[in-house]
Amino acid sequence: MKKLLYIFLFFLPVFGCTNLDSEMYDVINPTIFPKTEEDAEALVTAAAYRPFWSNLWSGIFTEGEGGIQIIGDMTTDLGDCNWDDAVWTGVLVPEFTPYTSGVTQFYDYVNNISKMTLTISRIEGVDMDQAKKDRLIAELRCARGWLAYLLYDWFGPIPVATLEQLENPLQEEILPRPTKEWMVNYIETELKEAIKVLPPVYSASSSDYGRMNGGLAYTVLMKLYMLEGRWSDAVACGRELMKADYGYALQANYEDIFTLENERNSEIIWACQEKRDICESMWLAHVLPSQYITENENIQKWNGYRVPWAFYHTFAPQDKRLKVLVGEFTDEEGEVYNEANPGPGGEMTLGALPVKYGEDPNATGEESEVDWVVYRYADVLLLMAEALVREGNAVTSEAAALFSEVRERAGLSRYGAGDFTGVQDFLDKILLERGHELWFEGCRRSDLIRHGKYVEKAREKGSVTAADHFNVMPLPSSAITNGKGIVLQNLVY
16 A cells, blocks of 8 residues: 555544534645644644544444444344445345455545554644643544554554655555554554543533543553453453543433433543534434334434344343334334334334434434444443453452443343353353443444354354454455555455
8 A cells, every 4th residue: 555645635523523613724735734733733633533523424433334333233133224235235244355345444544544643743843832732642642542443453453654654655665464463552552652641531511522531542442452352451441440530420321321411421431522514423314214203303214224133132121221222113193013013114124223312303304413422331331340250260249240230220130240150151141231232332243253253143144154254354455456465365255
């Protein structure tokens, strides 16, 4: 792959999409820009935050077919879709190849790491408050570590250009894929260096809410350690995030996490901040059939995403999370839609409606101002419980108690350490619990891989080519062609 050129176009979304105006910076000349603190902030907003937004069809966390959370969950036992768009080919029934656009599309985000590296270099020379500069650089390092983690989890090691290589764009150099050890160390170092500078959190009332912070960095670091099987390191991250400094806590009601009225609640570690005409989510449009009654009649309903009935039936009937995972509804004519009566257009043939998010009363189409949740505290508690058991190869009372915090919120009984027949029984139960708690939050793929069940579930969905190498996605064929034998493909056949 050729290294990134100096000249590229920045669109400046707000960090988390607050009220900053958007601007265009074209043909950046580093000898005249950036010069001021305002310039530095603009560059960081573009480089560090642009990849991580959710604005209709744009950003790595879009609710559309370009979202890594959505695509990841769609490859597992908890996702399906009524549409037959080309992007779903090889995704809904996992049959990955270098031409499966749904999974290979995310490789393009590699270039954003280079943009972040160049931006760090550019703002280092700006005459501005040093503490502010240090924070901006820490945000960029957090962003580099976070994006590198997402891509590493998806593809395995990815080429990462050095500043020296990027500063010589006319000298063509094809970057090889690094070793796994180098990649993990890179991600870990970036996140740890960011943590040294970033505040633990920003308060819900802060104008900086939505910026990179220590809680986000520790969460990503914890997920990296879970991916690598470094259980004691994951436990250390979990204990850090449980400190009062962060103020994280479960909400009393599951459905309240995802509403406009309760945005920025204490369970959310990081969410894409949605704002009318700046950044807008569109979850309900992707989920709801036209017959589904909403208070706001102007919400568009495209009748797409589903949770398969087989997974839906793994929930206990009394599970309160079923309030927003809808297995039955009644239309305005009194017609009841469910598994037995899926509707004239097969609206519920594939499964239940993953409603999850509340309505935006002012939406006039697909758009919504309800913040899109990326990471939250329940995820951390369940990872912590799992890591504790894996670390000591024993079910402890602490692990059972952490597990039970999430179960109790769902209206389910508590577990004690003696309620499990052994370590494997605990792991099986917590894997299922994570599916029940975190559907369509982008966790299921990595959870199944960690538990050694991803390929098994792919075969249950009908895949005839699923094999162990499906635990990482293939690089797009263009990356291999441009790599000229230096960039090597993951095993795909």
